[in-house]
Amino acid sequence: MILAKVVGTVVTTISHPDYKNRRLLVVQPLGLEDEAPDTDFIALDNTHAGIGDTVLINREGNGARQVLQNPNACVISVIVGIVDSVYLEE
Amino acid sequence: MLIAKVIGTTVATIKDEKLAGRKLLIVRPTDEFGNPSGKPYVAIDTVDAGIGDLVLTCAGSSARQTTLTKDTPVDAVIMAIIDTLEVEGQITFQKAP
Amino acid sequence: MLLGIVKGNAVCTIKYPGTQGLKLLVVQPVNKYLQPLGGLQVAADIVHAGEGDLCVMVRAREAALALPDEKFVPIDLALVGIVDELEVKSDEFFNLTLQRGWNPYA
Numbered sequence: 046m047i048l049a050k051v052v053g054t055v056v057t058t059i060s061h062p063d064y065k066n067r068r069l070l071v072v073q074p075l076g077l078e079d080e081a082p083d084t085d086f087i088a089l090d091n092t093h094a095g096i097g098d099t100v101l102i103n104r105e106g107n108g109a110r111q112v113l114q115n116p117n118a119c120v121i122s123v124i125v126g127i128v129d130s131v132y133l134e135e
Numbered sequence: 136m137l138i139a140k141v142i143g144t145t146v147a148t149i150k151d152e153k154l155a156g157r158k159l160l161i162v163r164p165t166d167e168f169g170n171p172s173g174k175p176y177v178a179i180d181t182v183d184a185g186i187g188d189l190v191l192t193c194a195g196s197s198a199r200q201t202t203l204t205k206d207t208p209v210d211a212v213i214m215a216i217i218d219t220l221e222v223e224g225q226i227t228f229q230k231a232p
Numbered sequence: 233m234l235l236g237i238v239k240g241n242a243v244c245t246i247k248y249p250g251t252q253g254l255k256l257l258v259v260q261p262v263n264k265y266l267q268p269l270g271g272l273q274v275a276a277d278i279v280h281a282g283e284g285d286l287c288v289m290v291r292a293r294e295a296a297l298a299l300p301d302e303k304f305v306p307i308d309l310a311l312v313g314i315v316d317e318l319e320v321k322s323d324e325f326f327n328l329t330l331q332r333g334w335n336p337y338a
Contacts (some may be wrong), residue, residue, distance in 0.1 A: 048330070050326045050328055052264065052320055052321050052323065052326060053264055053318065053319050053320035053321060054317075054318075054319045055235075055288060055313075055315055055317075055318055056315065056316045056317035056318070056319075057288060057313035057314055057315055057316060058314070058316050059279050059280070059313065059314045060279065060288070060312060060313030060314070061278060061279065061298050061312040061313065063298070063312075064288075064312060064313055069233075069288060069313070071264045071318070071320055073264070073323065073326070073328055074328075075328055075329065075330050076328065076329060076330065077329065077330055078329050078330075078331070082328060084263055084269060085263055085264045086233060086234050087233040087234060087235060087288055088233065089233070096319075096321055097321075097325075097326070098337075099337040106292065106293060106294045106297075109294075117297050117303070118294075118297070119290055119294045119295065119297040119298035119310070119312060120233070120290070120294060121233055121290060121291065121292065121294050122233050128337050129336070129337060129338040130334055130335060130336045130337055130338060131330060131334075131335040131337070132333065132334050132335070133330055133331065133332050133333060133335065134332075135332070136256070136273060136274040136275070136307070136308060136309055137273055137274070138242075138258075138272065138273070138274060164271070166271055166272065167239075167240075167258060167272050172271055173271075181248050181306070182246050182247065182248060183246070191242065191244065191256070191274050193306040193307060193308045194308055195291075195292050195293070195308055196292055196293040197292060197293050197295060197296055197306050197307055197308035198306055198308070200293065200296055200304050200305055200306050200307075201248060201305070201306050204306075212248075212306050214247065214248040214251065214305075214306040214307075215242075215244035215246065215247040215248065215251070215256070216244055216245070216246040216247075217242055217243070217244050218243045218244055218245050219242070219243040220240065220241075220242050220243075220258060221240040221241050221242075221243070221258075222239045222240035222258050222272070223239055223240060223283070224240070224283070227240075
């Protein structure tokens with residue numbers, strides 16, 4: 046799972062049935078200071094997150110299918126939590 | 136899927152037994168005109184492609200979703216031979232007849 | 233999942249069995265500012281997208297799962313949605329680095 050910031054929203058009228066009834070959000074992965082930032086991607090929202098929220102994203106198909114309770118869902122990235130705070134030791 | 140050109144073949148005597156009888160082609164990613172643009176890799180052929188053909192390759196776990204490559208240690212397959220590529224209204228590639 | 237812009241189409245007579253009916257489109261993967269990410273790729277279309285459409289795409293085995301009928305096919309990129317509206321706030325509004333110690337977000 047990765048930490049990311051919600052930076053945008055995507056509106057689709059025509060989409061695959063697995064994507065209906067949930068919002069698609071544009072997310073930007075967070076990185077450490079000395080790291081080059083990862084590229085942004087699209088994630089399906091399962092937590093009612095909004096722009097500006099820091100979120101926890103499951104970026105793997107099997108986990109996504111469990112979250113969505115659909116054994117054939119064609120979804121990879123799902124937002125599974127809204128992060129309140131992060132503590133980093135090193 | 137990536138657009139790639141078949142540039143060679145691989146012969147391997149000692150290999151995983153599940154790879155026995157599989158055609159291992161060397162392909163190189165290309166742009167929409169068929170000009171090489173990346174590093175070559177080896178892909179299993181499922182459509183009887185030959186050297187010089189522009190093909191589509193499928194990578195990752197999807198590559199194991201063919202009857203030839205199911206449950207085999209494969210991460211790239213050739214799944215189509217390109218006849219025509221049309222980009223922004225222009226035909227950028229046409230297979231030689 | 234990622235964004236892509238439809239650039240054209242790929243015609244293939246010889247295809248892996250089970251993918252014959254699929255429409256294959258040439259797409260340019262893009263980032264949130266619609267800047268190109270890498271070269272052109274080919275995606276299976278299930279939403280009847282046309283040239284110039286901005287689409288949501290899914291990679292890997294999930295692309296094959298997006299297909300309506302046969303799901304055991306070698307497809308690793310599929311279009312799953314046509315974008316009507318994309319709203320993106322610029323990175324400068326956000327702190328995207330994880331600092332040592334506590335990072336409060338609430």
